[in-house]
Amino acid sequence: MSKMSYVKRSIITAVCIGLSVVLPMAFHSIPNAGNIFCPMHIPVLLCGLICGGSFGLLCGLAGPLLSTLITGMPPMAYLPSMLVELAVYGVVCGLMINLVRTKKLYTDLYISLIVALIAGRIVAGAAKAVIFSAGSYSIAAWIASYFVTSWPGLVIQLALIPAIVGALMKAKLIPQRYSAQYEA
Amino acid sequence: MRTLPTGQYIQGDSILHKLEARVKILCLFILSAAVIGASSIVGYALALGTISALILLSRLPISCAFASVRRISLFLLVILMMNALFFAGENTMASWWIFHISREGIKQGFSVVINVILILILGNLLTMTTSPTQVTTALESLIKPLKLIGVPTEDVAMIISVAIQFIPTLIEETESIKKAQIARGARFESKRLAERAASFIPLVVPIFISAFRRADELSLAMEARGYRNAKNRTRRKKEPLALDDYTALTVCALICLLQFMLLR
Numbered sequence: 001m002s003k004m005s006y007v008k009r010s011i012i013t014a015v016c017i018g019l020s021v022v023l024p025m026a027f028h029s030i031p032n033a034g035n036i037f038c039p040m041h042i043p044v045l046l047c048g049l050i051c052g053g054s055f056g057l058l059c060g061l062a063g064p065l066l067s068t069l070i071t072g073m074p075p076m077a078y079l080p081s082m083l084v085e086l087a088v089y090g091v092v093c094g095l096m097i098n099l100v101r102t103k104k105l106y107t108d109l110y111i112s113l114i115v116a117l118i119a120g121r122i123v124a125g126a127a128k129a130v131i132f133s134a135g136s137y138s139i140a141a142w143i144a145s146y147f148v149t150s151w152p153g154l155v156i157q158l159a160l161i162p163a164i165v166g167a168l169m170k171a172k173l174i175p176q177r178y179s180a181q182y183e184a
Numbered sequence: 185m186r187t188l189p190t191g192q193y194i195q196g197d198s199i200l201h202k203l204e205a206r207v208k209i210l211c212l213f214i215l216s217a218a219v220i221g222a223s224s225i226v227g228y229a230l231a232l233g234t235i236s237a238l239i240l241l242s243r244l245p246i247s248c249a250f251a252s253v254r255r256i257s258l259f260l261l262v263i264l265m266m267n268a269l270f271f272a273g274e275n276t277m278a279s280w281w282i283f284h285i286s287r288e289g290i291k292q293g294f295s296v297v298i299n300v301i302l303i304l305i306l307g308n309l310l311t312m313t314t315s316p317t318q319v320t321t322a323l324e325s326l327i328k329p330l331k332l333i334g335v336p337t338e339d340v341a342m343i344i345s346v347a348i349q350f351i352p353t354l355i356e357e358t359e360s361i362k363k364a365q366i367a368r369g370a371r372f373e374s375k376r377l378a379e380r381a382a383s384f385i386p387l388v389v390p391i392f393i394s395a396f397r398r399a400d401e402l403s404l405a406m407e408a409r410g411y412r413n414a415k416n417r418t419r420r421k422k423e424p425l426a427l428d429d430y431t432a433l434t435v436c437a438l439i440c441l442l443q444f445m446l447l448r
Binding site for chain 2: 078
């Protein structure tokens, strides 16, 4: 999926950063939608999968920052841990999709997504425990905020992201990962 | 959603509005350090006095500066309670099971909450007096040192500028896709939360297809005009810092220095 030119990957990253600002606004009418559905995570994960780790890292850092500056959400108090979490999502997604080659598109996508989602949550939890909320963070709080509250978001991400990648490939907006011979 | 919440940036012609965005970002970091360094009543009074002066200089309504503080009031209460109930200090006032209420814990809780509030207000003052485009230009200038470790700072700045310019287009697309889905029976205004949430799912895939189509067209247009990367591009206007900018930086640095002298 990295056969695209540098310019195209840059512009797709810009669009994903824009969507990181716009998608949460669309979910704004649902109370607490940010914590439950995690709409900002979808563009970052997609950017990492389609453009690679370095662009995914930029999307993960710039998306929440721009969203805070433009819309005020997430609040500055939540921003540091969210930056860490999304940056890890973008990088790990990009790394995994380049490493995993099972010759089946959806298998590659699911493995990359699951590893990225777990890695991001672990690193963000560690950052909160050591830096941002040092002394007042526990494993119970980590499980509650990253798995219990946001399980609808996890389900939506695992269901939607492969569907979006498939739709983009079908519309020839991104290159095919494998030739038709190997597709799942 | 039709209106971009541009209430974050409020147009004006106050002293703060006229300062260079780079200077305001640097002052934010310096004053944040000064706030974190406050450890006594005099220190907090100095921080509070500085922020009050900035709010007056910005000529913005005080309620705007405190808007995001109200939004996270529950979170702040949780921080206060966690510190007050679990911080094991020397002067324990009451103790039961895993809960220890001590003078140090309560002091620590209030200290953290006040620091968060003051830094939040400083952040609000920056975003309310600086447009997103100015912030992007300032960030491009400030991240230039990262070039030394191989970060392509011009490309990063170009990507962020394009992202900001895409936002109104994406909002319009989202609105028209939303109306199309409503015509097909989606219920975005339903009173049932689950129904409202489920109705957003058919919104997401078309938004991404439309956004990626625009990205494809833009990248083709850029490549057709010879754009390869942002290296060696120059700006037509170069805005040097004015006397007000240097004054602001000096005053903020002095306040920070005073704060750290008070620490001793």
